Amino acid sequence: MTSRILTVTLNPAIDVTYRVDTLRPGETVRVPDVRSRAGGKGVNVAAVVRELGGESLVLALTTTRTPDEFRDGLDGLGLAHRLVPALPAVRRTVAVVTRTDGTTMLQENGFPAGETAETGILGALRAELATGAGAVVISGSVPEGLGADVPAKLVRLCVRHGVPVIADVSGAALREAAGSGAVLMPNEDELAELAGPDACRDLVAAGAPAVVATFGAEGAIAVTAEGAWRARPAEVVTGNSAGAGDAGAAALAMHLTGVSEVDWPAALADVVATSAAAVLRPVAGEIDAAARNRWIDAVKVERTR
């Protein structure tokens, strides 16, 4: 059985980084240093899977136009991909990195997906599941033009193939995915939107095999039908929190792959250590592997139920 991890990105992005001295609202700043790379949460997950020693494949929507900067960017990152051209353009995110005021993120919502997007991405996932997958991670927002139920539909396709699946989605897509059979990975805000701290147990009662809720520097909790655990990081780290959740999803996916029963305390410790190791790196989709290895045994996991 293959241990390959598929990631699904419905709302891909070109992540642009502007390095400037300072950013003062109302002023003009020249940007001498412009970098761009393929982005979107599933791309970050796939990149971290590779850093964790796993094999990954990026499934994503992309632009119908050529040249496709997103496709070229994935090639540049050396990430295997299967893309569905169904967007008029790939949105951009602009990270303005300053020396004094931290990083300001400007995130375009994305362009509306065309009519072929839903059948295209479902077909691509079906084909890749037939080839073999150890786990699937569905991440990020749903562009206009696609229903909020598309992540749930993708989840059900994985469940029918007997492949464990993680949904790191929010809002209406999270509510739709709640009973679909995915391990859910809400963050604090997304959890609050649902119903507060009891939401995890409600989601499990509704059919989620597990809920792994992440709380940044406070760590994470895992709730399943069998129990509940809380993990706190060994150290508080500061840095770039963009992509920390994606790194955690990558770590969790590795623990779901090829096992009949998940070792939840170990998986949760890995989620917390890998997320923190991502904060140390300036770019989403990368982790400080040495820090992760150092922290993974130092994370405190306690059973709470």
Add this chain to the structure above:
Amino acid sequence: MTSRILTVTLNPAIDVTYRVDTLRPGETVRVPDVRSRAGGKGVNVAAVVRELGGESLVLALTTTRTPDEFRDGLDGLGLAHRLVPALPAVRRTVAVVTRTDGTTMLQENGFPAGETAETGILGALRAELATGAGAVVISGSVPEGLGADVPAKLVRLCVRHGVPVIADVSGAALREAAGSGAVLMPNEDELAELAGPDACRDLVAAGAPAVVATFGAEGAIAVTAEGAWRARPAEVVTGNSAGAGDAGAAALAMHLTGVSEVDWPAALADVVATSAAAVLRPVAGEIDAAARNRWIDAVKVERTR
């Protein structure tokens, strides 16, 4: 004789506007409203020439790749163009427009021009001058890969064809263009870089037929071998100053077209009125025509030498 005005843009741009509520350095903001258009100073000049009732042609470098968002953008604006594909990509400028903190501009420097850029743009200008031109405006920065003397070379080509030419350039390109025969349009900062307030007379002594220096809300001065004039706006206006200088260049170009002797007081009044009329519009390349017509006779012009 044709009165068509050619504008030359060596460093074109895609001007992107993000409308958001607030921009706080260090935070993440979702951008629901993204607009983009073809930009660069020469494009703004051509658009204002059209608003002033003139005919314009945009000569510009552009990307070698297709689809070309810059070319499509000019078509969208309905501006005639002759483009030289010699850039790996067209840079972007991002204007973050807020309701409370004004507009923050992030201007990419631009991508390096390829080897064919110089011969390409000189050849394009030569061909269009042969077809006929009333005046030429050369505007904006010079991308990497092109010498700072390229605007001066473009100026000399116009001079050889007996066509009046305005150079709205800065830094090394302004110094190179100083003795080339162009009417120069430095702003306050560019003038200060040269030598301060006496720089205008020095530039005229060096061979510039005229120097029109613009000082924003303070108005503008014109210095020629025959005299010097100062014009002050009738009203102080606040708004979007991006593109005000380009509007002034468009007005000046109209006054240089098809005349054997320029009426400098009238031209200077028009530069000041048209620049101020551009400040009233939220987008570079547009003017409030009614305001311009109201102000043009109200601008106070005094002879200072």
